[in-house]
Amino acid sequence: MILRECDPSTASTTDVMAAVQIMNEVLAADLPEDPPWQLEKAKEYLTVTMPGERRFTWHALDSDNTTLLGRASLLITEEIGVLELMVRPAARRRRVGTALLAAIAQRAAAEGVEALGVEVAGGTPSVGFFEAHGFRRACTELRAVLTLESVDWQHIATVATGIGAGYRIEVHPDGPPSTMFETYTAAKEAIRSLEYDDLELSPSSYGPDRLEASLETLRARGMKPYVVVAVHERTETVAALTEVVVPEHRPTRADQYDTVVVPAHRSYGADRAIKARMLLELRAAESQLLDVQTWNAAENAQMLKINSELGFRIDREWREYAADAAALARQFTAPGLTH
Ligand SMILES: CC(C)(COP(=O)(O)OP(=O)(O)OC[C@H]1O[C@@H](n2cnc3c(N)ncnc32)[C@H](O)[C@@H]1OP(=O)(O)O)[C@@H](O)C(=O)NCCC(=O)NCCS
Structure with a gap:
């Protein structure tokens, strides 16, 4: 597997299409009730940030260097580093997610970020993944959906x-x-x-x-x-x-x-x-x-x-997980402690 850092501002249409495809594969596997993404403004959604915020992005590629296996981003805001991580369903449980998380943790620590946060949908593989990497649950919310047809x-x-x-x-x-x-x-x-x-x-x-x-x-x-x-x-x-x-x-x-x-x-x-x-x-x-x-x-x-x-109906638990960036980065550098 090859890990490559990408500059979101210069992402090509092919990169954006690949990101949307991965997102839709992840949704279909983990949140099948959610509507898929379209290409319209997807690049802007993935790349534009608030003034003062910075976003770093990584792609995990197969050893052929062309097939995208997963992608990750780290948004550094004033308060916190917010991460997003997704691995194509067909490529899971091969440590792709762990490699992407290691890149995020090391960059966050190098940039002086104290806390890392991530939103996780209940009942999906992310729960086990972030808990296995020592994230603690910071809060729990309930997602509710209102179907307009039923109003x-x-x-x-x-x-x-x-x-x-x-x-x-x-x-x-x-x-x-x-x-x-x-x-x-x-x-x-x-x-x-x-x-x-x-x-x-x-x-x-x-x-x-x-x-x-x-x-x-x-x-x-x-x-x-x-x-x-x-x-x-x-x-x-x-x-x-x-x-x-x-x-x-x-x-x-x-x-x-x-x-x-x-x-x-x-x-x-x-x-x-x-x-x-x-x-x-x-x-x-x-x-x-x-x-x-x-x-x-x-x-x-x-x-x-x-x-x-x-008419809103609760459909899922939604959790926010947090980790200390420096401690997480150390887990990935300490010999023998790599998850
Ligand atoms: C969570 C996710 C990133 C994990 O990626 P992955 O490459 O399969 O993870 P890894 O192979 O690195 O797994 C590392 C460890 O995490 C834990 N883990 C991973 N998937 C798990 C699952 N489905 N259930 C329980 N634990 C799990 C295990 O401890 C695993 O180690 P093991 O395989 O030796 O048991 C992937 O399932 C995914 O993309 N899910 C959707 C993410 C998403 O919704 N993102 C959007 C918002 S951030």
Whole structure:
């Protein structure tokens, strides 16, 4: 097996096609209920990063130097090194994954990264793999999927109007307007300290500058943002917000990102109303969309209840695993300790 580091910014169409093919083989084997990727904007999705972030990519090739067996990437953010790793099903249990992980660990340690994090779908080979390499489980979430075909649209239309007096709902396809950045980020900041502890594997968007960069990065990666907010009319501030992204490389399945209700504005029905309004907007604007997926902490009973009322059905556990980068790198360099 040959391990080759690749510069993501100069990836050829052939490289991108190979990456998409591996992803689709992995999905078919491990998450057969998930829709496959398409080539549209796949290169941008795989390569564009937030300002200040860096991405390293490796390919594992067969000894003929042409057949791709697996690929891995390491995204270094301010907080953490986020890794992604996949090995073609036909090439598994031959230490390809271990070789890719060793390359990641050594680079992460050399770059001064302290912690490595990875998202792992429950019930897939990744669980055994990362546990065998000493990763510890940092948090557990539940993924839920809403199939649009099963939605009771009349009920959703009623829920969408069920918000208390003094609030108005606004829909912002393409993200909130810049005039709202200040109060939008303040709403996110207001619940940040109350949120369940996870590894912040996705870019956070706190502060207007960071929000702007985050939106630009999403768009550049071919991920169309939709935002619905509840505005508290007396103060003209954002009382609640919900964010969904429709990725161009996987246009039939949207990702429900953050939903936030500022503590002072709870119990006015804002969370249900904005989420229901979002579904109406998505149905109108994205005719190809089949379903929406979302992740919630298992302890977040309130959000799980609302999602269940809207028609989301839990389909899998999703775990975040973490490891100390330097300790992991040492495992791969210490003689006799190689996994
Ligand atoms: C997880 C994955 C990378 C492992 O790749 P691999 O090349 O088969 O792994 P290795 O051969 O290096 O396995 C090393 C060790 O991990 C553990 N392991 C690997 N696969 C396992 C499985 N299916 N069940 C339990 N343990 C497993 C074993 O301890 C194994 O050692 P052993 O074969 O001597 O028992 C591969 O199964 C894969 O690509 N899965 C999908 C990954 C994915 O979903 N990626 C997207 C997000 S990151």
